Amino acid sequence: MGAGSWGTTIAKVIADGGCDVMLYSRREEVAQEINESHRNGDYLPGIQLPPGLFATSDVATALQGAEQIYLAVPAQTLRENLEVWREFIPKGATLVSLIKGLEQGSGLRMSQVMVEATGLPIEQMAVVSGPNLALEIAKGEPAASVCACPDVERANEVARTCSSDYFTVFTNHDLIGTELGGVLKNLIAVAIGIVNGLGYGQNTKASIMTRGLAEITKFAVAHGARRRTLFGLAGLGDLIATSESSLSRNFRAGEMLGRGYTKKEVLKRLLQTAEGLSSVAPVLKIAAEKGIEMPIVTQVSDVIEGRMRAGDFGRQLNLADDVEVES
Numbered sequence: 360m361g362a363g364s365w366g367t368t369i370a371k372v373i374a375d376g377g378c379d380v381m382l383y384s385r386r387e388e389v390a391q392e393i394n395e396s397h398r399n400g401d402y403l404p405g406i407q408l409p410p411g412l413f414a415t416s417d418v419a420t421a422l423q424g425a426e427q428i429y430l431a432v433p434a435q436t437l438r439e440n441l442e443v444w445r446e447f448i449p450k451g452a453t454l455v456s457l458i459k460g461l462e463q464g465s466g467l468r469m470s471q472v473m474v475e476a477t478g479l480p481i482e483q484m485a486v487v488s489g490p491n492l493a494l495e496i497a498k499g500e501p502a503a504s505v506c507a508c509p510d511v512e513r514a515n516e517v518a519r520t521c522s523s524d525y526f527t528v529f530t531n532h533d534l535i536g537t538e539l540g541g542v543l544k545n546l547i548a549v550a551i552g553i554v555n556g557l558g559y560g561q562n563t564k565a566s567i568m569t570r571g572l573a574e575i576t577k578f579a580v581a582h583g584a585r586r587r588t589l590f591g592l593a594g595l596g597d598l599i600a601t602s603e604s605s606l607s608r609n610f611r612a613g614e615m616l617g618r619g620y621t622k623k624e625v626l627k628r629l630l631q632t633a634e635g636l637s638s639v640a641p642v643l644k645i646a647a648e649k650g651i652e653m654p655i656v657t658q659v660s661d662v663i664e665g666r667m668r669a670g671d672f673g674r675q676l677n678l679a680d681d682v683e684v685e686s
């Protein structure tokens with residue numbers, strides 16, 4: 360559900376793995392292009408999609424008989440989408456979030472939004488997250504990811520379905536950690552983008568990446584995540600991929616901020632989803648409520664909202680109450 364860069368790529372992975380896939384696009388012309396030319400030129404230029412991958416702009420057709428429903432729309436639209444889609448969800452289907460953002464206002468993770476918006480139990484909700492830059496995977500470059508679901512059997516089924524000879528999906532039990540890893544690394548990717556835009560070198564980036572990992576681990580653990588999840592593919596792995604790649608929209612957004620563009624200008628130029636720009640406010644609100652210091656994320660927010668000059672970014676990287684988190 361969602362034929363942007365990641366929805367289309369996962370659909371390709373699943374079709375390449377031998378399963379039937381129906382991809383939902385809200386725009387009829389995108390579905391038509393996929394069915395007729397086996398391309399999605401807006402989002403995956405140069406990529407040939409497999410003939411077994413079909414698309415539709417009709418929700419009922421997309422969801423008819425679906426056993427697993429992969430959600431790949433922006434975090435801020437998921438609730439309203441599901442409120443329309445829920446009547447078409449087949450009984451017992453697994454809903455899989457591919458989304459790496461928090462809902463603004465409520466601060467909820469996507470699996471929580473999925474439960475609220477559909478009325479289905481959390482056991483039917485899964486998340487797939489990891490170092491997965493869409494275009495690289497669409498080209499067939501090998502990569503791995505993590506599927507977490509409270510129901511172990513469903514996690515295994517999803518992992519099997521969306522694994523192919525170039526995409527390996529591991530399972531774990533930590534839904535919260537897997538979900539938060541994807542959300543939080545985006546904020547650090549924006550930070551790395553900012554200092555890259557300022558022209559700083561590897562010391563600054565490595566410092567922010569390492570201290571950023573400490574900061575986001577602390578936040579995630581305070582929510583019940585397992586620390587080791589944040590040091591695996593869904594945390595550190597995704598942080599490395601996103602922070603070092605110009606394919607990352609969050610990194611590119613940060614880079615533009617570092618070069619002096621305003622948030623409004625960045626959003627206008629980006630055209631695609633950069634979840635970090637929307638997640639930063641709910642993350643900081645929750646952090647403040649729980650008394651968690653997040654100096655890097657705070658500075659990201661200050662630069663995004665124009666409260667701090669990008670040139671001043673990175674002067675304060677320490678967590679005042681935490682000196683041992685790296686041990």
Ligand SMILES: NC(=O)C1=CN([C@@H]2O[C@H](COP(=O)(O)OP(=O)(O)OC[C@H]3O[C@@H](n4cnc5c(N)ncnc54)[C@H](OP(=O)(O)O)[C@@H]3O)[C@@H](O)[C@H]2O)C=CC1
Pocket residue numbers: 361362363364365366367384385386402431432433434436440457458459460491492493494630631632634
């Ligand atoms: N791209 C990547 O490498 C990865 C992305 N993700 C995550 O996947 C999620 C989706 O990202 P991605 O595919 O990259 O985003 P894109 O911006 O590439 O695509 C977004 C998709 O959502 C659709 N959409 C936008 N608004 C609505 C709406 N109101 N109702 C229904 N559909 C809507 C868009 O349709 P339209 O084209 O008509 O605007 C498009 O199909 C994000 O949370 C992202 O963090 C996770 C891993 C990797």
Ligand SMILES: O=C(CO)COP(=O)(O)O
Pocket residue numbers: 459489490491492493545548597600601606607608609610632633634
């Ligand atoms: O999550 C991603 C890679 O794992 C994609 O990152 P961006 O959303 O920043 O492009």
